[in-house]
Amino acid sequence: MSADAARAARVAVVSGAASGIGAAIAGRLRRSGWRVAGLDLQTAADVDLAVRLDMTDAAAVAAAVARAEDELGPVEVAVSAAGHYAMAALADVDDEAWSRMLRVHLGGLLHLTRAVLPPMRSRRAGCLVAVGSEIAIGGGDGDSHYAAAKGAVHGFVRALAAEVAPDGVRANVVAPGPTDTPLLAADSPWRDPEYLRTLPARRLVRADEIAETVRFVVEEATFMTGEVVSPNAGAVI
Amino acid sequence: MPVALLTGAAGGLGVATARRLAQDGYRVVVTDRTPGSRLDDLAAEVGGAALAADLADPAAARRLVGEVEERTGGIDVLVANHAYMTMAPVEEHDPDDWWRVVDTNLGGTFALAQAVAGPMTRRGSGRIVVICSEWGVVGWPGATAYSASKAGLVALVKSLGRELAPAGVVVNGIAPGVVDTPQLQVDADAAGLTLAAMHAEYARDIPLGRIGRPEEIAAAVAFLASPRVGALVGQVLQLNGGSTRTRA
Numbered sequence: 001m002s003a004d005a006a007r008a009a010r011v012a013v014v015s016g017a018a019s020g021i022g023a024a025i026a027g028r029l030r031r032s033g034w035r036v037a038g039l040d041l042q043t044a045a046d047v048d049l050a051v052r053l054d055m056t057d058a059a060a061v062a063a064a065v066a067r068a069e070d071e072l073g074p075v076e077v078a079v080s081a082a083g084h085y086a087m088a089a090l091a092d093v094d095d096e097a098w099s100r101m102l103r104v105h106l107g108g109l110l111h112l113t114r115a116v117l118p119p120m121r122s123r124r125a126g127c128l129v130a131v132g133s134e135i136a137i138g139g140g141d142g143d144s145h146y147a148a149a150k151g152a153v154h155g156f157v158r159a160l161a162a163e164v165a166p167d168g169v170r171a172n173v174v175a176p177g178p179t180d181t182p183l184l185a186a187d188s189p190w191r192d193p194e195y196l197r198t199l200p201a202r203r204l205v206r207a208d209e210i211a212e213t214v215r216f217v218v219e220e221a222t223f224m225t226g227e228v229v230s231p232n233a234g235a236v237i
Numbered sequence: 238m239p240v241a242l243l244t245g246a247a248g249g250l251g252v253a254t255a256r257r258l259a260q261d262g263y264r265v266v267v268t269d270r271t272p273g274s275r276l277d278d279l280a281a282e283v284g285g286a287a288l289a290a291d292l293a294d295p296a297a298a299r300r301l302v303g304e305v306e307e308r309t310g311g312i313d314v315l316v317a318n319h320a321y322m323t324m325a326p327v328e329e330h331d332p333d334d335w336w337r338v339v340d341t342n343l344g345g346t347f348a349l350a351q352a353v354a355g356p357m358t359r360r361g362s363g364r365i366v367v368i369c370s371e372w373g374v375v376g377w378p379g380a381t382a383y384s385a386s387k388a389g390l391v392a393l394v395k396s397l398g399r400e401l402a403p404a405g406v407v408v409n410g411i412a413p414g415v416v417d418t419p420q421l422q423v424d425a426d427a428a429g430l431t432l433a434a435m436h437a438e439y440a441r442d443i444p445l446g447r448i449g450r451p452e453e454i455a456a457a458v459a460f461l462a463s464p465r466v467g468a469l470v471g472q473v474l475q476l477n478g479g480s481t482r483t484r485a
Binding site: 158161162165166168170176177200201202205206208209210212213216220221222223224225226227229230231232233234237 | 395398399402403413414444445446449450453454456457459460465466467468469470471472474475476477478479481
């Protein structure tokens with residue numbers, strides 16, 4: 001990329017960019033001409049700037065966004081894709097697991113939003129996308145803490161969308177169904193052929209489908225805000 | 238070159254959608270209720286073909302699909318965008334007209350979907366995109382027929398999405414909010430307002446502070462029509478500027 005083109009390129013911050021859905025989103029945005037700062041516990045590979053951090057650390061997230069603004073340019077898009085998945089009966093969810101689930105998904109989104117929003121509002125342009133989940137909509141046996149975290153993400157984004165719309169900033173959720181990423185263990189019940197036969201699409205969602213949906217929301221769905229888009233193989237409707 | 242059949246093509250959303258699909262590499266067959274130079278000119282512009290059909294008549298919908306299947310070798314994408322709309326207070330809505338709204342919007346789309354479902358499932362691929370409406374999700378005072386027809390389309394999309402996904406046919410919808418099309422004149426007339434006042438009135442209730450552009454809806458059609466995302470099943474994208482609240 002030439003220096004001029006690099007300066008002209010628009011900038012996105014993607015959390016969870018080192019693997020799975022986050023990595024697919026970062027790569028898709030880059031191929032569409034964006035410069036991407038990837039925030040993750042691990043070093044993201046397919047990005048223009050990799051920052052290693054824990055999304056539960058508000059100061060670290062704020063510093064990473066400031067670095068992205070400084071090194072890449074004004075951040076126009078923020079995608080919250082950092083997360084982890086675990087199934088457990090409610091009786092087996094201890095305080096630490098509960099807290100971690102909420103701190104990563106909801107706290108990570110909150111910290112990212114707080115860091116990117118002031119400059120977005122002052123520039124009167126910006127777009128936030130949070131990766132939610134079909135489990136936030138349909139629930140599921142053994143998913144109480146994950147559903148609570150993702151449900152909070154959906155509610156947060158809908159409220160945020162109303163709050164920042166007058167400033168020209170959009171906020172939406174992309175809520176995948178079970179997706180073929182390393183987040184799903186090889187022996188995960190979501191990979192069980194018997195489960196897959198119950199899905200209308202008869203298969204897991206591919207990470208590239210989530211990434212393409214995020215690209216659409218970011219680049220083309222300019223009249224959409226506060227919405228939940230669900231590429232979920234038909235798991236919930 | 239993939240083939241798209243687009244209904245309601247002469248309207249505001251239709252023209253923008255025809256242009257976008259042509260730009261994305263589709264051969265677009267444009268249809269509307271009445272033949273004429275507007276439709277012919279659009280077909281010439283997008284390099285497609287023009288056909289007229291009154292979709293309130295299920296037989297006409299079936300004939301349309303049959304003819305396009307035969308002439309093109311197969312419809313890859315059906316975009317059901319046609320709509321008939323009248324508004325009236327519930328006590329005053331003429332029952333025949335009420336049913337014409339429902340028969341055209343809901344019945345016409347069902348007939349089209351029924352006709353393309355066979356060929357698409359035999360080929361194991363296809364996309365159906367149905368233009369629903371925000372009014373079919375949240376209702377609208379004075380628009381019982383239109384809202385009921387569009388709510389029917391939302392449920393049709395969900396059911397067809399579930400029914401056809403196992404065969405590789407992807408069905409989704411779009412529920413646009415208020416969009417800048419000539420249709421707004423109908424609303425303005427019903428409300429006794431000038432068109433400009435109607436625009437302002439709608440924009441005031443939309444969080445993003447403006448009404449939508451036809452090109453924004455067309456972009457969503459192109460997204461749902463593309464083969465890139467098959468994991469969307471029976472979804473209805475709400476492009477409405479963030480409206481979630483109803484106001485009397």
